[in-house]
Amino acid sequence: MESDQKYVPEKIWEWDQKGEGKYGKINRPTAGSRIKSKMPVGKHPLQLYSLATPNGVKVTILLEELLALGYSDAEYDAHLISINDEDQFRSGFVEINPNSKIPALVDHSVKPSQRIFESGSILLYLAEKFESFIPKDLASRTECISWLFWQMSSAPYLGGGFGHFYNYAPIKIKYAIDRFSMETKRQLDVLDQHLNKNQYMCGNNYTIADIAIWPWYGVLALGKLYNAGEFLEVESYTHVQRWTKEIGDRKAVQLGRMINRTWGEESEQVTERHNGEDLSGKSGVII
Numbered sequence: 001m002e003s004d005q006k007y008v009p010e011k012i013w014e015w016d017q018k019g020e021g022k023y024g025k026i027n028r029p030t031a032g033s034r035i036k037s038k039m040p041v042g043k044h045p046l047q048l049y050s051l052a053t054p055n056g057v058k059v060t061i062l063l064e065e066l067l068a069l070g071y072s073d074a075e076y077d078a079h080l081i082s083i084n085d086e087d088q089f090r091s092g093f094v095e096i097n098p099n100s101k102i103p104a105l106v107d108h109s110v111k112p113s114q115r116i117f118e119s120g121s122i123l124l125y126l127a128e129k130f131e132s133f134i135p136k137d138l139a140s141r142t143e144c145i146s147w148l149f150w151q152m153s154s155a156p157y158l159g160g161g162f163g164h165f166y167n168y169a170p171i172k173i174k175y176a177i178d179r180f181s182m183e184t185k186r187q188l189d190v191l192d193q194h195l196n197k198n199q200y201m202c203g204n205n206y207t208i209a210d211i212a213i214w215p216w217y218g219v220l221a222l223g224k225l226y227n228a229g230e231f232l233e234v235e236s237y238t239h240v241q242r243w244t245k246e247i248g249d250r251k252a253v254q255l256g257r258m259i260n261r262t263w264g265e266e267s268e269q270v271t272e273r274h275n276g277e278d279l280s281g282k283s284g285v286i287i
Contacts, residue, residue: 026086032094039092042077042274045109049079049093049102052261054159054215054225055119056103060273061256062126062133062211067276068252071130073109078259078273120152123208133208140202147201147209155216157183167226181232184220188237191217195239199246210247215257218244255279 015029041047046063050056066074081087081102088100097104097117105122107114107129116125124145127134135141161180165173191213194201201209216225221237221244223229235241247253258270258279270278 026083031098031100032089033091034086034089035091037090037092039090039096040077040079041106041108042079044075044077044274045107046074046076047079047106047108048076049081049096049104049106050260051081051083051102052257052259053102054155054219055101056260057215057257058119058212059103059105059122059126060259061215061253062123062208064252064256064259065211065250066126066130066132069132071132074126074130075275076273078270080260080262080272082262118152120148120212123148123212127208133206133211135202135205135207140205144202144205144207144209148212151209151212151216154187158187158216158220162228163226166228166231185232188217188221188232188234188240191243192237192239195243200243206247210243214244214247214253218247222248255282258282 039047039049048059048063050059052060060078063074063076081093081104083102087093088097088102093104094100096106096115099117101117103117103119103122105116105125107116107125114125116122124134135144157180162177162184165176165180169176198204200206201213217240219225220228220232221234221240223234229235255270258268259273260271261269262271263269267282270282273279
């Protein structure tokens with residue numbers, strides 16, 4: 001393998017399947033289904049197909065928050081999508097999300113059934129459907145959606161940028177790690193300065209903006225994302241730390257992180273959720 005200092009791009013790029021590292025057998029430069037298979041459908045109107053990555057956790061946190069408020073119509077089935085087993089490329093899943101990324105949701109309470117993909121879109125859909133965790137007045141609503149979109153546009157630099165080159169890349173490239181570490185710390189500073197003046201992302205209101213941002217930047221601040229807490233000096237962002245711990249103490253957040261989780265302590269895993277009993281006895285120690 002050539003070093004990054006010697007690499008000169010070819011005139012036309014060609015896919016090197018052997019150069020993909022850990023996810024070489026999964027990643028391809030083409031879209032579409034690879035396996036013909038239907039998705040399971042449970043008994044509840046809301047059917048979630050997901051994995052407990054930061055993007056998947058956003059949705060399970062919101063659903064658990066809605067149930068905690070007493071919205072029985074927010075009951076849902078959470079089906080596991082195993083990325084390593086390429087479940088995201090099953091034809092049934094691709095029909096729900098042509099981009100083959102988790103999470104994906106189908107709402108069977110409407111006719112015809114409504115598919116929703118992209119985690120930010122799912123949060124917005126559910127918040128509007130249940131009229132919760134999103135402000136009603138235009139100014140506050142706009143602020144909330146702005147921070148929601150901030151997360152969607154910023155997290156790829158944290159995950160696909162910093163996380164990939166610092167944690168997953170088969171070789172360590174100083175330029176890439178420096179570039180994305182700088183950007184990740186800049187983003188943490190954006191949050192820290194904002195949270196110095198606000199309890200939550202939208203003033204005193206806990207909203208889908210917090211629910212979207214926390215699984216990425218809150219877990220990073222806890223030192224539990226990419227094992228990079230010390231490297232990025234996350235403890236120095238004191239306002240992010242205060243916000244992170246306050247949200248992490250919420251029971252719905254703790255339960256949401258466990259759903260569709262297949263790693264860690266067995267007591268912290270709820271591989272699939274089909275009713276509230278699947279969560280019984282769970283203490284939330286994962287946080």
